[in-house]
Amino acid sequence: MRFDEVGEISCDPRRARVFEQGWQSWSPTGTYRIGDPAPRPATPLNQILCYRPDTPVPDGSYQGEGMLAVDPGDGGPVRLWSGTGPGGIPSVRLRAEDGRLVVSANGPVAETPYDGGIEAALAGWADAVAAERGPRPIRAAPPLWCSWYGYWDKVTESDIATEIALIRRHALDVDTILLDDGYEAGIGDWLVDRPGFGSTAATADRIRGAGKRAGIWVAPFLVGAASTLHREHPDWLVGGADAGHMWDQDLRVLDVTHPDAAEYLAGVFQELSWQGFTHFKLDYVYAGALPGRRHADIHPEDAYQLGLRLIRQAVGDDATLHGCGAPLIPSIGHVDIMRVGPDVAPYVQPKSGDISQPGQLSARLASQAREFLHARWWVNDPDCVIVRPGVEEREQWAAFVAGSGGLRGASDPLGALDDWGLATTRELLRPAAMAPTLIPAEPAR
Known part of the structure; x- marks a missing residue:
């Protein structure tokens, strides 16, 4: 190059x-x-x-x-x-x-x-x-609870019911309950519930019945090699595009320039919207901008933006699109909330030493360096509050989240919190700031 x-x-x-x-x-x-x-x-x-x-x-x-x-x-x-x-x-x-x-x-x-x-x-x-x-108008981003860091990919409909009851019991200021990875039968098979999970439709009904907004995680541009989608529609994939290896399988890319694949993608989000979900965490979306052979000869970043437009058209302008693993500049004007660092974790140092990988240090360094984007391009997401006993240096992570102007999300199983963890979670569950904020720069490590 x-x-x-x-x-x-x-x-x-x-x-x-x-x-x-x-x-x-x-x-x-x-x-x-x-x-x-x-x-x-x-x-x-x-x-x-x-x-x-x-x-x-x-x-x-x-x-x-x-x-x-x-x-x-x-x-x-x-x-x-x-x-x-x-x-x-x-x-x-x-x-x-x-x-x-x-x-x-x-x-x-x-x-x-x-x-x-x-x-x-x-x-x-x-x-x-x-x-x-021209970013989308900065809209209020109220606090949420997310299933990922408590239940990982083994989450069930019953777990969500348990957390709804605890949110009510403790009168926590949670607006949205976000069902993260683990409900789906396969990566790409988003409308087939994993055996043992329960029902996404029933989960959305339960959340809405509790007076909360329902959110759901989707990796819209990924197709797992073990999925039914991969087996039945290989012509819907971007030729030569390698999206990596996760979930014990190779990952391919959905070609949103293929009319049938585009119709499938829109249909997934229309169905989830009809089920009652209004907050969509779009994860691993770097895949949509990978180079490869597409049905239409367009730039990969244009294909990525086409995919985001298809999703927006399917769910409507009032829905919340929440980017994660997302190319930053090409996402402007398409998402309302953007993750601005790697995943947090119950530990401080990323296990591999590579600070693109999960860890509190990784999440803090990148999110702090990108604080200047908050309320200019979108609402920043520094990742969730996790403060249950056993989380390393939980006081320091809570203090960092408290200093950020971005989205506040809790992700502990609420029943696992001690008195300090519950009080801290309660304090941190506040709406995101509506104006740009500044965190003093921290030396990179």
């Missing part, structure tokens, strides 16, 4: 810093001192799942997706390069060479100087992108 030089910088090497904007929700993002290593994938699978799959970063370089900003550290303005014009989102690289910093890109970019440091530059850039791309 060709990268052309677009600028060079003289700097104070002791003070210069670079901001890398990651490609999607789970991609590490942050500010690094020139010469310090930035996070890179620990495995080829992580490159697919959490980074920009088709644009790995050469050793000794920094890379921002759609934008890269440099504070030269000499008192001069921050210099920010960002993509311009139609077409795909460019990658922007920085490398040190012969005492200078060289910037290159694989697509059209423009340079903009900003005074006031990197934080001010990022806010100014986000405002400019919003003016150009």
Whole structure:
């Protein structure tokens, strides 16, 4: 892939810093001192799942997706390069060479100087992108409870009933109850309930009967190799697209440019909407922007946006679309809420050491670095509050969520909380802020 030089910088090497904007929700993002290593994938699978799959970063370089900003550290303005014009989102690289910093890109970019440091530059850039791309109106995002971190993929309709009763008993301020992964028979077979789960339709009725909004998790562009969809409709898949390996199976990509696949996708969301779900957590949606052979010859990012439009048309403008594992810039104008970091976990350090992977440190670093996007492009989602006994450093994670302006979601089994955990959950269940917020930058690790 060709990268052309677009600028060079003289700097104070002791003070210069670079901001890398990651490609999607789970991609590490942050500010690094020139010469310090930035996070890179620990495995080829992580490159697919959490980074920009088709644009790995050469050793000794920094890379921002759609934008890269440099504070030269000499008192001069921050210099920010960002993509311009139609077409795909460019990658922007920085490398040190012969005492200078060289910037290159694989697509059209423009340079903009900003005074006031990197934080001010990022806010100014986000405002400019919003003016150009037109995000959806920022709407109130009330707190929710999510099944994932308590019940994982073994959740049942009965578990949801239990949590509804506990929410009522403790008078918790929960607006939406989100049924996460585990209800479906297969990845891609969204309208077939997993044996032992119960019924999504009955679950939605139960949630609504309790006076709450019903939410559901879907990975709309993934097709698992073990699914009925994969077996019966191989012609609906993007040729040559490898979406990784999860759920003990290879993952393929639904080709939303194929008329029958598009009709299927719309039908899934129409049915879920008819069942009563109004909050849709769209996960692993990086898959929709992967390159490959499609029925229609369009850019992968255009195919991704087509898929989001199909979903929006199916569920209506009042429904909430909640992106996760999502390419950030192409999602502007399509989602109401966006996960801005990797998954949290009951532990602090990601087990592989790769901070694209689940862990409180991973979630905090990326979410904090992207706080400037909140209430400019969407409502940020830093991920759920988990504060039950046994969660490592639960006080620190709760304090981070408390300082964020974004979505508040609880995800403990409420019956597992001690007095401190219940009181903290109660305190943190507040609506998201309606205006941009700022968390002081934390040094990347």
